[in-house]
Amino acid sequence: MGHGSASLAGVSMTDPQVMAAPGPFYQALRKDSPVHYDAKLNMWLVSRYDDIVTVLRDPLTYSDKHGYAAQYASGFFEEFKQILERDGGGFFPDVIKDDPPAHTRVRRLMDKAFTAHRVATLEPQITALVNKLIDQLVAKAGDGQVVDGVNDFAIPLTIAVICEQLGFGQLSADKVKAWSQAVTAQIGRMQNREQMLANAAQICDLQNFIIAEMRAREAQPREDMVSDLVHAQTEDGKLEFGEAVSLVRAMIIAGNDTTASAIGNLIYVLATQPEVAKTLQESVDDDRLLNRFVEELLRIEPPVRALAKMTTKEVELGGQKLPEHAHVMVLYASGNDDETQFECPRNFDLNRTNLGKHVAFGVGVHRCIGASLSRMEIKVVAREVVRRLGDIKLAIPVDQITYAPTVAVRTIERLPITFTRRG
Numbered sequence: 001m002g003h004g005s006a007s008l009a010g011v012s013m014t015d016p017q018v019m020a021a022p023g024p025f026y027q028a029l030r031k032d033s034p035v036h037y038d039a040k041l042n043m044w045l046v047s048r049y050d051d052i053v054t055v056l057r058d059p060l061t062y063s064d065k066h067g068y069a070a071q072y073a074s075g076f077f078e079e080f081k082q083i084l085e086r087d088g089g090g091f092f093p094d095v096i097k098d099d100p101p102a103h104t105r106v107r108r109l110m111d112k113a114f115t116a117h118r119v120a121t122l123e124p125q126i127t128a129l130v131n132k133l134i135d136q137l138v139a140k141a142g143d144g145q146v147v148d149g150v151n152d153f154a155i156p157l158t159i160a161v162i163c164e165q166l167g168f169g170q171l172s173a174d175k176v177k178a179w180s181q182a183v184t185a186q187i188g189r190m191q192n193r194e195q196m197l198a199n200a201a202q203i204c205d206l207q208n209f210i211i212a213e214m215r216a217r218e219a220q221p222r223e224d225m226v227s228d229l230v231h232a233q234t235e236d237g238k239l240e241f242g243e244a245v246s247l248v249r250a251m252i253i254a255g256n257d258t259t260a261s262a263i264g265n266l267i268y269v270l271a272t273q274p275e276v277a278k279t280l281q282e283s284v285d286d287d288r289l290l291n292r293f294v295e296e297l298l299r300i301e302p303p304v305r306a307l308a309k310m311t312t313k314e315v316e317l318g319g320q321k322l323p324e325h326a327h328v329m330v331l332y333a334s335g336n337d338d339e340t341q342f343e344c345p346r347n348f349d350l351n352r353t354n355l356g357k358h359v360a361f362g363v364g365v366h367r368c369i370g371a372s373l374s375r376m377e378i379k380v381v382a383r384e385v386v387r388r389l390g391d392i393k394l395a396i397p398v399d400q401i402t403y404a405p406t407v408a409v410r411t412i413e414r415l416p417i418t419f420t421r422r423g
Helices: 018-019 023-032 049-056 064-071 077-087 102-113 116-141 149-165 173-185 193-219 223-229 243-274 274-282 287-300 371-388
Strands: 035-038 042-045 307-309 315-317 319-320 329-330 389-394 415-419
Touching: 018 223, 018 329, 018 415, 042 315, 049 315, 049 329, 064 307, 077 193, 116 149, 116 371, 116 389, 116 415, 149 173, 149 223, 149 243, 149 371, 173 193, 173 243, 193 223, 193 243, 223 243, 243 274, 243 287, 274 287, 274 371, 287 371, 371 389
Parallel strands: 042 329
Antiparallel strands: 035 042, 307 329, 315 319, 389 415
């Protein structure tokens, strides 16, 4: 098999029209070129569900560490690294993206911080934060004012939750948003040098903040997750300081960026699919149905669209021979859209028999560590929003909605909405 079909020739995942509405592109990939070389990205796109699961379940052949490193600060890595070492306390690789067996030790330490008990104890605080933000939306909307479902709600909410969890005072939403965009840009493959320099300055600011917080916990532990990480012990010893910095950084960014994207997607679905909003209203007191709603939302609008891996040897995947060191892009969103797995995949259907089969949080050893917290957060938001807000509508045409310029996440940039008050 060659590099792909004629219908896909010259088309890249980075094309603005593909970024905005990737469904037809994914469908063409699955049908004609399931493991497809994207010349602009210089990466192989893996689009079918079964191939995605194959890749995710074999972290030794498809290395997370090497795929991520090859993607990181692409084209500017050495300069980027020097800036962080000079101005940001050091260059700390993302240990959560390591491969087994090194990854296993870090994962054990992280799992302790995300126990079901820890997540359950956060639910009342998160519910209170959600309602506080809905109060602010209602006050701002007043008599028919337009509000922004992403910037006035999703982003400040997820930042407030992360601050609560990590034990930081409330950080400004603008600051955390700037940090998140700077970090996400490093795996987005879309930045030029000028943007890299601006992003590097933001990441230095973020790391200097984290290091100061960690030094304070070293001297005086508190009841929060940063203290847990600074003082965590396993039979393999404790985390190195740089490892702990990278984990706190990952929690601030991943916990904020992807969950904010998921909540933005939730508001978008409620605003554009009134029948889904009606179903949710009718199931708001039914915990089982609410859980199903969250799973179907994650399947149909996964916040992470794609992440990178790298082959450690020559391998065949989906009928395509890949050389050693092939840079691979795993299209989670395409896997969730695969017609061979999910009947009528574009229909929002709470009655699917295989709701839990989606790959929105990944599969295998690198499965998202914050999945239980993210699920709970989305569920609380879905429940409280439909209890208190009705008739949610977009205040701009659908085709005017823009997405952040990155292949890694599918993040709506602005979501102007109107609503009526229910309670």
